[in-house]
Amino acid sequence: MDVRDGFVGTIGNTPLVRLRQASEETGCEILAKAEFLNPGGSVKDRAALAIIQDAEARGALKPGGVIVEGTAGNTGIGLALVGNARGYRTVIVIPETQSQEKKDMLRLCGAELKEVPAVPYKDPNNYVHVSGRLAEELNQSQPNGAIWARQFDNQANRRGHYETTGPEIWRQTDGKVDGFICAVGTGGTLAGTAMALKERNPELKVGLADPPGAALYNYYAHGELKAEGSSISEGIGQGRITGNLEDLEIDFPFQIPDEESVSVVFDLLKHEGFVMGASSGVNVAGAKRLARELGPGHTIVTILCDWGTRYVSKLWNPAFLREKGLPLPDWLES
Numbered sequence: 001m002d003v004r005d006g007f008v009g010t011i012g013n014t015p016l017v018r019l020r021q022a023s024e025e026t027g028c029e030i031l032a033k034a035e036f037l038n039p040g041g042s043v044k045d046r047a048a049l050a051i052i053q054d055a056e057a058r059g060a061l062k063p064g065g066v067i068v069e070g071t072a073g074n075t076g077i078g079l080a081l082v083g084n085a086r087g088y089r090t091v092i093v094i095p096e097t098q099s100q101e102k103k104d105m106l107r108l109c110g111a112e113l114k115e116v117p118a119v120p121y122k123d124p125n126n127y128v129h130v131s132g133r134l135a136e137e138l139n140q141s142q143p144n145g146a147i148w149a150r151q152f153d154n155q156a157n158r159r160g161h162y163e164t165t166g167p168e169i170w171r172q173t174d175g176k177v178d179g180f181i182c183a184v185g186t187g188g189t190l191a192g193t194a195m196a197l198k199e200r201n202p203e204l205k206v207g208l209a210d211p212p213g214a215a216l217y218n219y220y221a222h223g224e225l226k227a228e229g230s231s232i233s234e235g236i237g238q239g240r241i242t243g244n245l246e247d248l249e250i251d252f253p254f255q256i257p258d259e260e261s262v263s264v265v266f267d268l269l270k271h272e273g274f275v276m277g278a279s280s281g282v283n284v285a286g287a288k289r290l291a292r293e294l295g296p297g298h299t300i301v302t303i304l305c306d307w308g309t310r311y312v313s314k315l316w317n318p319a320f321l322r323e324k325g326l327p328l329p330d331w332l333e334s
């Protein structure tokens, strides 16, 4: 029998896919881990599961307990679904600027949603801090207690990728991998996967694909945490060194403008058949840039993070693209 054990058993072991157009353009093998095929629809199912398993193992999350988190959406969806499968209630704090599709999805998954204004991290009313205070309150008031998932600084997040995503890529490429690159939200995917791969091949090059509006490109390129510009991408774009980024070494930092990443998203659909969100465009654009740095003949791996159907009202909406002055795919032009 070849049977997976429920929702949790369906997380991970995603296919590694050769991107034909990007590979032909660069003369490298550009491979992408199809994380949108996780059962909750994104790469964040892995982090959600790893965080919950860690909290269970420490005895912090008790049967019937509550999971609280501040999230741009995908982590919340993962936590809510793993929570359903394991008997936990989920309370999610989300910045109101996130796509309606992700909010609707969270509600239909059974998460309790608290929308808050999008304010910078240093403001005590930032969604991350609100979720921390809420977790403390609920831990006192709820009969079975509550935990704060704390995905940004909780290294159980990157450990999940270190133990699953990295080894899967190593196995799927027979160890023939020269570079790994992706964008950072919490940093769990980049740090956990890169650390696992670099341990197996110390020559492996690690890239950062950063959107405008994030501070990490400047930090890794020039030693200064400085953010400029803005991006339509969601779930990525970090302003500080999170706990998950600690001790991560970046060989090639890139800043990817929206014009570049959005046109890669449209290429992924037109030439490969994948309907993706904006962060996948940032990642594949980054993989192409890393390929140009390393030269032809190398194998570069990146991540396809989540489905474009989560952004029908934004990235995939011609009116939104026009308003932002971004390129439109010809089939959406009329």
Ligand code: PMP
Residues within 6 Å of the ligand: 042, 043, 044, 072, 073, 074, 075, 183, 184, 185, 186, 187, 188, 189, 190, 234, 235, 236, 277, 279, 280, 305, 306
């Ligand atoms: N892409 C999307 C769509 C996401 O939601 C996230 C997570 N917020 C990421 C990329 C980045 O993943 P990580 O948190 O592991 O850095």
